Amino acid sequence: MKMTEKMEGPSILLLIPAYNEEERIGPVLREYAKYFKEHYAGEFNIVVVLNGCEDDTLGVVKTAQKEHSEIRYLNYEEPIGKGGALIEGLHHFHEANYDYIGYVDADGATQPPAFHDLIKHCREADCVIGSRWLPGSVIHQPQESRRRFASRCFHVLVQTLFWMSIKDTQCGAKLIRREAIEAVLSHLALADMAFDINLLYSLKKKGFTILEIPTEWTDKIGTKVVLGKTSLVMFLSVVRLRIIYSFIYKHIEFILSPFSEWIYKCLAAPHRKFKGHES
Ligand SMILES: Nc1nc2c(ncn2[C@@H]2O[C@H](COP(=O)(O)OP(=O)(O)O)[C@@H](O)[C@H]2O)c(=O)[nH]1
Numbered sequence: 227m228k229m230t231e232k233m234e235g236p237s238i239l240l241l242i243p244a245y246n247e248e249e250r251i252g253p254v255l256r257e258y259a260k261y262f263k264e265h266y267a268g269e270f271n272i273v274v275v276l277n278g279c280e281d282d283t284l285g286v287v288k289t290a291q292k293e294h295s296e297i298r299y300l301n302y303e304e305p306i307g308k309g310g311a312l313i314e315g316l317h318h319f320h321e322a323n324y325d326y327i328g329y330v331d332a333d334g335a336t337q338p339p340a341f342h343d344l345i346k347h348c349r350e351a352d353c354v355i356g357s358r359w360l361p362g363s364v365i366h367q368p369q370e371s372r373r374r375f376a377s378r379c380f381h382v383l384v385q386t387l388f389w390m391s392i393k394d395t396q397c398g399a400k401l402i403r404r405e406a407i408e409a410v411l412s413h414l415a416l417a418d419m420a421f422d423i424n425l426l427y428s429l430k431k432k433g434f435t436i437l438e439i440p441t442e443w444t445d446k447i448g449t450k451v452v453l454g455k456t457s458l459v460m461f462l463s464v465v466r467l468r469i470i471y472s473f474i475y476k477h478i479e480f481i482l483s484p485f486s487e488w489i490y491k492c493l494a495a496p497h498r499k500f501k502g503h504e505s
């Protein structure tokens with residue numbers, strides 16, 4: 227391939243949040259690095275954002291990094307959560323001049339060609355997200371029925387609270403234009419798995435466009451989701467987000483902030499303060 231061809235295509239930073247992923251992340255990193263080297267004409271880098279891992283995820287990432295120089299990592303000791311890891315990654319790199327920043331899960335649920343599909347649609351919207359609920363999507367090994375039920379209940383809750391008309395807010399594959407990230411970065415604070423709602427709603431509120439495309443997804447064993455606890459934390463987070471964006475927030479902020487801090491602490495869930503809000 228000629229050098230000029232290599233320079234075509236927007237530059238992409240792929241963030242991969244990782245918690246205790248020593249079993250799953252190694253092959254995924256290699257597959258992504260190899261696939262994009264061979265199929266993508268443009269700059270492509272991967273940053274794994276780890277936190278509080280009790281296993282050797284870091285060692286596995288370092289080994290992959292020796293083989294592929296496009297792999298890097300950020301490592302935090304504190305329990306900052308999946309959302310917290312992504313927020314840290316976005317803060318760290320939003321000035322690094324990537325045209326787009328995206329993220330996928332560490333378990334390979336989204337394979338490289340499926341993430342590449344998001345890139346192929348990147349000119350059509352400010353944010354392109356994979357959807358497992360659109361016609362044309364392909365799901366291998368669907369989630370167990372309890373999990374699917376919880377996920378559909380969460381969808382109904384999110385639609386009722388936010389009216390975004392997005393079919394699948396929780397798919398782990400998303401790609402966002404850098405300017406859009408910069409505009410919403412200070413409004414991102416949900417550190418748990420409900421982070422996506424925070425991101426998508428902030429983008430919508432600022433008038434950025436979101437395109438959902440059907441994706442290919444494989445549910446992997448070894449999920450970090452503990453259904454009861456994760457669902458409760460996500461429920462609290464989206465209700466908190468709704469209140470923060472409501473007109474009553476400025477009147478109840480002094481009660482809500484310490485109360486939510488306390489409740490997240492009781493649940494041992496990651497918590498961040500919102501720096502600002504809009505009603
Ligand atoms: N950094 C970080 N990543 C996390 C945390 N919890 C989950 N993740 C990552 O979030 C992604 C999705 O988690 P996963 O267990 O695959 O969720 P599922 O596919 O919805 O069952 C994976 O890359 C996890 O490693 C966390 O506390 N911190």
Ligand SMILES: [Mg+2]
Nearest residue numbers: 331333335446
């Ligand atoms: Mg998964």
